[in-house]
Amino acid sequence: MRGPGEFSRVNRLADFEAREASAAAAGAAVKRAYVQRMFSDIAPRYDLLNRVLSLGIDRYWRRVALARLGWERDAAGTFLDLCAGTLDVARVLTARKAFRGRVIGADFAEPMLRAGKSKLAGRPIAPVVADALALPVPDGSLSGAIVSFGIRNVADLDACLREVHRALRPGARFVILEFSTPRVPLVRAVYHAYFHHVLPRIGGLVSGHRTAYTYLPDSVKNFPETTVLAARMQAAGYVDVSWRALTFGIAAVHVGEKQQTNNR
Numbered sequence: 672m673r674g675p676g677e678f679s680r681v682n683r684l685a686d687f688e689a690r691e692a693s694a695a696a697a698g699a700a701v702k703r704a705y706v707q708r709m710f711s712d713i714a715p716r717y718d719l720l721n722r723v724l725s726l727g728i729d730r731y732w733r734r735v736a737l738a739r740l741g742w743e744r745d746a747a748g749t750f751l752d753l754c755a756g757t758l759d760v761a762r763v764l765t766a767r768k769a770f771r772g773r774v775i776g777a778d779f780a781e782p783m784l785r786a787g788k789s790k791l792a793g794r795p796i797a798p799v800v801a802d803a804l805a806l807p808v809p810d811g812s813l814s815g816a817i818v819s820f821g822i823r824n825v826a827d828l829d830a831c832l833r834e835v836h837r838a839l840r841p842g843a844r845f846v847i848l849e850f851s852t853p854r855v856p857l858v859r860a861v862y863h864a865y866f867h868h869v870l871p872r873i874g875g876l877v878s879g880h881r882t883a884y885t886y887l888p889d890s891v892k893n894f895p896e897t898t899v900l901a902a903r904m905q906a907a908g909y910v911d912v913s914w915r916a917l918t919f920g921i922a923a924v925h926v927g928e929k930q931q932t933n934n935r
């Protein structure tokens with residue numbers, strides 16, 4: 672039996688945990704609102720800034736990530752471009768010769784999807800205004816999902832990993848392309864100078880948004896390292912998780928699979 676002192680300790684701990692949980696929820700709500708508004712504001716200049724600030728490398732990174740999706744295994748399936756923005760990934764995937772399926776481009780900032788409207792051009796892409804934490808797709812319905820430079824912005828990473836996992840078919844893959852921090856000291860120093868000093872200035876000037884391009888390096892700094900992200904994918908239920916660094920570790924691509932069921 673617990674003594675009265677122990678009960679009050681338990682109560683204090685429960686109070687503390689409840690306060691922590693509500694502070695975390697409030698923090699997540701603030702982040703969500705900021706991110707949604709910020710991308711809505713910079714939407715008209717987003718593509719231009721992407722090309723200029725990444726010196727065009729972002730296109731190569733998206734191609735490498737798409738090559739890991741394994742869409743060829745179910746070329747007529749339904750795929751998800753999560754945090755789709757201006758639909759670059761959806762456009763490249765649907766332009767593949769053998770692709771016969773469709774792509775849902777989900778993003779919670781409608782102006783971003785609108786800015787990518789020209790990329791639809793009769794392609795089997797369905798832009799959908801939706802939150803990454805509540806996808807409007809049935810369980811086990813997707814043949815694959817990919818998120819490019821989006822997941823670091825989502826307020827609850829683990830919940831997002833679980834939500835995509837729910838929507839995947841057994842055997843389907845989730846590919847995550849995201850910025851990361853280079854390990855080699857010289858590359859790291861150059862990257863740091865560019866990311867924290869050059870990029871915010873050019874980004875701020877061209878987009879007209881004061882904080883969007885200071886938010887970018889900060890969000891990369893706060894995003895889990897490659898090995899930690901891989902572990903969190905496993906914790907969310909993915910199997911065969913692997914990752915590869917791109918361009919001296921400036922970006923990384925992670926892949927995980929939903930376990931096959933053995934109904935024999």
Ligand SMILES: C[S@@+](CC[C@H](N)C(=O)[O-])C[C@H]1O[C@@H](n2cnc3c(N)ncnc32)[C@H](O)[C@@H]1O
Pocket residue numbers: 706707710711721753754755756757758759760777778779780783801802803804818819820821824825826
């Ligand atoms: C940096 S952009 C990336 C766009 C695109 N995937 C690309 O590769 O250029 C990040 C996108 O994620 C979207 N986003 C962030 N959090 C989201 C969430 N919780 N649900 C849906 N979209 C979200 C933003 O609105 C934004 O369009």
